[in-house]
Amino acid sequence: MTTRQSDKAGAAVEVRGLVKHYGETKALDGVDLEVRQGTVLGVLGPNGAGKTTLVRVLSTLIQPDAGSARVAGYDVLKQPRQLRRVIGLTGQYASVDEKLSGRENLYMIGRLLDLSRKDAKARADGLLERFSLTEAAKRPASGYSGGMRRRLDLAASMIGNPAVLYLDEPTTGLDPRTRNEVWAEVKRMVAEGATVLLTTQYMEEAEQLANELTVIDRGRVIANGRVDELKAKVGGRTLQIRPIETVTLPAMSAALADAGLDGVAGATIDHEEGVLNVPILSDEQLTSVVGLLGVRGFGISGIATHLPSLDEVFLSITGQKPDHQDGQSGSAGPSGPGEQAGSATEKSDAEQGVAA
Numbered sequence: 250m251t252t253r254q255s256d257k258a259g260a261a262v263e264v265r266g267l268v269k270h271y272g273e274t275k276a277l278d279g280v281d282l283e284v285r286q287g288t289v290l291g292v293l294g295p296n297g298a299g300k301t302t303l304v305r306v307l308s309t310l311i312q313p314d315a316g317s318a319r320v321a322g323y324d325v326l327k328q329p330r331q332l333r334r335v336i337g338l339t340g341q342y343a344s345v346d347e348k349l350s351g352r353e354n355l356y357m358i359g360r361l362l363d364l365s366r367k368d369a370k371a372r373a374d375g376l377l378e379r380f381s382l383t384e385a386a387k388r389p390a391s392g393y394s395g396g397m398r399r400r401l402d403l404a405a406s407m408i409g410n411p412a413v414l415y416l417d418e419p420t421t422g423l424d425p426r427t428r429n430e431v432w433a434e435v436k437r438m439v440a441e442g443a444t445v446l447l448t449t450q451y452m453e454e455a456e457q458l459a460n461e462l463t464v465i466d467r468g469r470v471i472a473n474g475r476v477d478e479l480k481a482k483v484g485g486r487t488l489q490i491r492p493i494e495t496v497t498l499p500a501m502s503a504a505l506a507d508a509g510l511d512g513v514a515g516a517t518i519d520h521e522e523g524v525l526n527v528p529i530l531s532d533e534q535l536t537s538v539v540g541l542l543g544v545r546g547f548g549i550s551g552i553a554t555h556l557p558s559l560d561e562v563f564l565s566i567t568g569q570k571p572d573h574q575d576g577q578s579g580s581a582g583p584s585g586p587g588e589q590a591g592s593a594t595e596k597s598d599a600e601q602g603v604a605a
């Protein structure tokens with residue numbers, strides 16, 4: 250198995266009306282989504298949203314109550330065996346065998362996937378090298394750090410050279426440095442052509458890795474679209490102005506308020522950062538604000554525009570912070586499907602600094 254098995258261009262994962270109930274709990278309550286070939290779909294949702302249930306259905310580990318799903322063209326219910334051959338899974342909880350060494354873990358999985366002894370060894374050594382585990386390869390995995398286990402997990406999911414990879418909260422519980430290592434690995438897999446379905450509770454992770462996002466909450470899709478579309482949906486940009494002298498912040502703010510620039514209202518001073526944040530709805534406004542401050546002689550050392558953070562996106566879609574629930578509790582329900590972001594206008598200047 251040397252070449253990546255892949256579907257023809259189009260959707261690598263297609264999910265339609267997927268339903269899975271556990272007693273009264275609607276873990277999946279009619280989920281539709283698609284992952285295009287060679288892209289990363291981020292499935293974003295709080296605890297209990299249904300992310301792991303979705304991954305388990307798409308891995309054929311559990312069967313849905315209703316709906317359909319195809320992965321690389323294979324139906325989860327009708328072609329589970331073929332489907333399993335083209336996927337890789339890194340579960341939410343580490344699946345390495347503690348007693349075995351890193352190398353033994355990978356070799357064993359290769360053998361389970363029907364590789365010859367020679368091929369399984371070669372594949373294990375190649376992946377150990379690639380995930381910087383060569384030095385630790387012969388030590389039992391029980392002695393590995395959290396980051397090393399995660400890397401071993403990722404390596405394990407790649408043994409069969411899968412066309413489609415599921416990563417279920419790949420960095421939950423990892424420290425920032427280890428998290429960055431995992432992100433770099435995922436980016437590399439994608440650059441090499443893998444299609445990835447990534448579940449996460451972290452907005453930052455979705456922003457770093459995903460081309461598109463499907464936001465789920467209590468088993469339902471509450472929004473989907475490109476990351477920048479979802480951000481643009483929440484509203485305009487924020488123009489952040491950093492004065493040379495922070496003492497001029499109140500005067501700057503007052504000058505903008507006095508000028509009565511159309512629609513420029515509610516500028517706020519962030520004393521901690523030493524910046525003025527101005528909500529901006531158009532390029533014309535941005536030009537006017539910067540122009541006005543220049544004319545009034547304010548010294549500026551930096552300006553940048555920001556789209557809203559994904560935390561704010563989630564808040565605006567659901568009316569709640571993403572960490573609001575642990576199960577089915579909670580008060581304000583999500584807004585209906587009419588709130589989906591597919592029609593949001595495109596913005597190409599996400600997080601674009603316009604000056605240093």
Ligand SMILES: Nc1ncnc2c1ncn2[C@@H]1O[C@H](COP(=O)(O)OP(=O)(O)OP(=O)(O)O)[C@@H](O)[C@H]1O
Pocket residue numbers: 271274275276294295296297298299300301302303341450576577
């Ligand atoms: N085997 C099970 N038996 C009963 N209920 C379950 C089972 N698996 C999941 N659930 C319930 O289904 C809902 C969705 O769970 P799921 O694990 O898919 O959420 P999740 O988005 O992965 O959450 P987390 O971010 O905490 O991993 C939850 O309410 C959970 O309690």
Ligand SMILES: [Mg+2]
Pocket residue numbers: 300301302341417418
């Ligand atoms: Mg989960």
